[in-house]
Every structure is written in C-alpha cells, then in structure tokens.
Amino acid sequence: QSVLTQPPSVSGAPGQRVTISCSGSSSNIGADYDVNWYQQLPGTAPRLLIYINTNRPSGVPDRISGSKSGTSASLAISGLQAEDEAVYYCQSYDINLSGAIFGGGTQLTVL
Amino acid sequence: QITLQESGPTLVKPTQTLTLTCSFSGFSLTSSGVGVGWIRQAPGKALEWLAFIYWDDDMRYRPSLRSRVTIVKDSSKDRVVLTMTNVDPGDTGTYFCVYSHEVDYTDIFDSWGQGSLVTVSS
Numbered sequence: 001q002s003v004l005t006q007p008p009s010v011s012g013a014p015g016q017r018v019t020i021s022c023s024g025s026s027s028n029i030g031a032d033y034d035v036n037w038y039q040q041l042p043g044t045a046p047r048l049l050i051y052i053n054t055n056r057p058s059g060v061p062d063r064i065s066g067s068k069s070g071t072s073a074s075l076a077i078s079g080l081q082a083e084d085e086a087v088y089y090c091q092s093y094d095i096n097l098s099g100a101i102f103g104g105g106t107q108l109t110v111l
Numbered sequence: 112q113i114t115l116q117e118s119g120p121t122l123v124k125p126t127q128t129l130t131l132t133c134s135f136s137g138f139s140l141t142s143s144g145v146g147v148g149w150i151r152q153a154p155g156k157a158l159e160w161l162a163f164i165y166w167d168d169d170m171r172y173r174p175s176l177r178s179r180v181t182i183v184k185d186s187s188k189d190r191v192v193l194t195m196t197n198v199d200p201g202d203t204g205t206y207f208c209v210y211s212h213e214v215d216y217t218d219i220f221d222s223w224g225q226g227s228l229v230t231v232s233s
Contacts, residue, residue: 102160
C-alpha cells in the first residue's frame with residue numbers, strides 16, 4: 001500500500017481534459033514537500049513530467065499541468081491524445097521514511 | 112546528455128546476494144545536489160524507492176531494506192553499485208538506475224536508465 005494515494009484508473013475521450021489526484025498526509029505533501037509527476041509508457045522507464053508541483057521540463061507540452069494544495073496534488077492533461085495513454089505516478093518526500101515516496105500509479109485510458 | 116546503464120544478473124537464487132552496477136555519463140556525482148540511486152518496480156506494481164547516494168557522500172536507504180542493502184559510488188569511474196543480500200522472490204522486478212537532483216529534501220528524478228529485470232527464483 002503506497003503512502004501517496006492515487007486513483008487506479010481514469011479515462012477520457014480524445015480532446016477532453018482529465019485530472020489525476022494524489023493524496024498524502026502531514027508527513028509528506030502536507031508538510032510542504034514538493035510533488036513531482038512521472039509518465040510511464042508500456043515497457044519503458046518513467047519520464048519526468050512535472051517537477052516542484054507546477055514546472056514542466058523542456059519537451060513537455062503546456063497542455064499538461066500540475067498543482068498542489070494542502071495534503072494533495074493534481075495532474076491535469078487537456079486536449080487528450082492517444083499518446084497520453086500511460087501510467088502516471090506522483091512522488092514526494094516523507095519525513096517518516098526519510099526518503100522518496102511514490103503513489104500507486106494511475107492508468108490513463110484514452111477512449 | 113545524461114545516460115545511465117544498469118548491468119547485473121537476470122536470475123538470482125533465493126538467499127543469494129544481488130549486485131547491480133550503474134554506469135553513467137553526462138554529469139559528475141561530485142556536483143552539488145546530485146544523486147544517483149535505485150528505484151525498483153515489481154511486475155505490474157508501483158515504483159519503490161530503494162537507495163540513493165549523493166554528491167556529498169550522504170546515503171539514504173529505504174528503512175525496510177536497510178539491513179540488506181548497500182550503495183557505494185566510484186566517482187572516478189562514474190559508477191554506482193547496489194548490493195542486496197539474502198534476496199527472496201519478493202525482490203523480483205525491474206531495477207532502474209536514476210539520476211536525481213534535490214530541492215528542499217525532495218529528489219527530482221530527472222533521468223532514468225532503461226532498467227534491469229531481475230528474477231529471484233530457485
């Protein structure tokens with residue numbers, strides 16, 4: 001069971017907008033630690049998508065955005081495309097673990 | 112361009128010791144804020160942070176694995192080695208070597224190796 005909680009799956013039609021939530025606690029996100037997001041395509045290594053809550057590395061389109069509030073964070077993807085179909089993970093730092101923690105992952109299906 | 116490449120056995124027997132090597136290029140592990148370490152993924156499961164070593168020789172381990180895992184760096188050869196003792200089938204998975212930089216205690220995992228699949232079975 002992951003320290004950060006994500007929905008197992010979300011779906012949307014091409015062109016639509018979806019959001020993926022990441023729920024933490026007072027020992028991680030709620031303690032004001034930053035959240036990063038990763039995309040993992042089938043059979044490949046994860047790729048950094050969002051860092052420090054809202055920032056996009058070069059090459060990540062601006063239709064992908066991140067936010068954080070309280071003990072939770074969210075990833076939003078607008079203008080859904082077939083290539084967005086992947087598993088998405090949130091990640092932060094936990095005081096109790098003294099290290100990085102990941103969410104359980106969310107499978108995004110483009111209908 | 113940052114690259115990381117994992118190497119090691121694909122099959123290990125229970126109770127044996129697993130040794131994985133990460134060879135990297137495109138950065139120095141002596142640069143401030145930089146870390147290299149290991150994140151694994153059991154088949155069909157989520158990512159699990161294992162151990163990292165940092166530019167200042169700081170080492171951090173997943174508490175539940177601390178007694179079995181050791182991470183060392185060889186900066187002169189641009190390599191990081193993970194050793195895991197007394198493996199069992201629950202250690203089966205893909206082991207990724209990862210480059211990170213730290214911002215306010217939170218590691219940002221910027222670059223990943225392709226991963227090394229390790230199966231623990233007799």
